[in-house]
Amino acid sequence: MTTLRLVLGDQLNPNHRWFQVIDETVIYVLLEMRQETDYVLHHAQKVIAVLAGMRDLARSLQAAGHRVHYLKISDPENTQQLESNLDILLNHFNAQCFQYQAPDEWRLDQQLNQFVVALEARGIHANAVDSEHFLASREHAAKLFASQKNWLMERFYRDMRTRHGILMTADAKPVGGQWNYDHENRGRWNGQQTLPQDKRHRHNHLPLWLEIQAAGVHTFGEASADNFRWPLNRTEALVQLDDFIADRLPYFGQYQDAMTQQDWRLFHALLSFALNTKMLSPIEVILAAEQAYKQGHVPISAAEGFIRQILGWREYVRCVYWARMPNYVHQNHFQHTQDLPEWFWTGKTHMRCLSMAIKQSLEQAYAHHIQRLMVIGNFALLAGLNPKQLHTWYLGIYIDAFEWVELPNTLGMSQYADGGLLATKPYVSSAAYIDKMSDYCKDCRYDKKQRIGPNACPFNALYWDFHARHANTLSKNPRIGMVYRQIEKMTPEAKSAITDQAIQWRSRLNTL
Ligand code: FAD
Ligand code: SF4
Secondary structure (H helix, E strand, C coil), X not given: CCEEEECCCCCCCCCCHHHHCCCCCEEXXXXXXXXXXXXXXXXXXXHHHHHHHHHHHHHHHHXXXXXXXXXXXXXXXXXXXXXXXXXXXXXXXXXXXXXXXXXXXXXXXXXHHHHXXXXXXXXXXXXXXXXXXXXXXXXXXXXXXXXXXXXXXXXXXXXXXXXXXXCECCCXXXXXXXXXXXXXXXXXXXXXCCCCCCCCXXXXXXXXXXXXXXXXXXXXXXXXXXXXXXXXXXXXXXXXXXXXXXXXXXXXXXXXXXXXXCCCCCCCCCCHHHHHCCCCCHXXXXXXXXXXXXXCCCCXXXXXXXHHHHHHHHHHHHHHHHHHCCHHHHCCCCCCCECCCHHHHCCCCCCHHHHHHHHHHHHHCCCCHHHHHHHHHHHHHHHXXXXXXXXXXXXXXXXXXXXXXXXXXXXXXXXXXXXXCCCCXXXXXXXXXXXXXXXXXXXXXXXXXXXXXXXXXXXXXXXXXXXXXXXXXXXXXXXXXXXXXXXXXXXXXXXXXXXXXXXXXXXXXXXX
């Protein structure tokens, strides 16, 4: 009996149990398809990185003795669509069994569920297996929080620490006496620390890039195909992990929220692509950071801060996604409808923070968490941008963007579009926060201190106006009571000047 096993583009884990045994009756199928390159407009680097990774995995599986059938984006027999490609291959190989690793995106999960039903009706046995990647099940948070309105990440995180014994003492207490060292992780970077070299392997993916373009795939952002830095496979990703632990993790916590014009990466790991394509497993990354702490190489604040992102946030947002799909994508708590300004595709805005963050995203397919949250997302929420459009943009532009992780971060954490399931208050700020955490404002055309006038920083009036406009829903939130007390103290003239200024900014977003 011949079995066809589908490996998706974000399932590039060569250690999956499937690959432990060579079986002549099993054919592994990897499909490059327009349905996957085109469901949103993607950054060129993202398309290149995923296809290059798929080709490399196929090569290594074949070299190990597995039977592999690979369809390239340029192959004439490629229908560019999942079901029709699979139908042709099932017939071609006369396969009686079809298997796949559970996908992480709702879209593909649905598509494959329906395909399986159709196959069963034709007498072909079909089933899904675990992708063996995550530490929590899809349902874990829904069970943990049962009927609670707010799903506090901190509670989820402590549960995961305890369950998996990470940074825990023998008597089940958090190592160091605290669960969380966030207050130590808010340093501004003033160049006080020499930045490590970027040691990432470089590839020339120009032939692949030409093939992608010739196939008609539309992308945006810089391809950088002949100087490509994203890992091709697990071996390269492991080297990147080792370099991060040695060179950057010691300072990760301290400068985790910092932003600077001098360096786009600072002490961040750049591991999200390798994690989300499953080249690396989350537990090995977590254990590597824990080990670095145990060996005295990094302080607890760095190890804990980093581990919280993966054991906490990453697992947690995935649970939110599965608990709330398919309706999550339509959430729009504040009813924001403004189109994205044109400079989201060029970075050409006078606002220094946004031009830096967006130009960097176009060049590198990467921005770090605070740039995504407190610069781009912050502005989007204050300006009232349409959250679904913003979600599509985030899903396209970042190298690590897959819907299960991108959507809760964008719609929930950054835009509060779910009305506060994921965030206890909207993540917004005026210029003061951006100035505190970065060196952007000093080179900006706008004045970080002014609220009103043509030179005032747009974040300022938009910030106060956002709270005034949404007082009905937000003023009772104890975490932002202070903001409303400050608004109460403003004179009616000051309030109306802010409203007028904010209306003016919102009416000409393209020219800011
Ligand atoms: P580091 O800062 O070095 O952190 C280490 C690891 O922690 C990351 O590799 C990542 O796996 C994990 N992590 C950190 N924060 C989060 C988080 N909030 N959610 C999930 N995992 C986290 N992350 C994605 O992987 N894909 C996305 O599409 C994505 N979209 C985002 C959209 C918005 C609006 C925001 C605010 C955040 C988003 N994030 C996303 C989370 C975070 O910004 C990225 O994981 C991080 O910037 C990746 O870079 P890094 O590997 O250098 O991470
Ligand atoms: Fe951004 Fe305002 Fe600072 Fe300019 S002044 S960099 S727009 S926060």
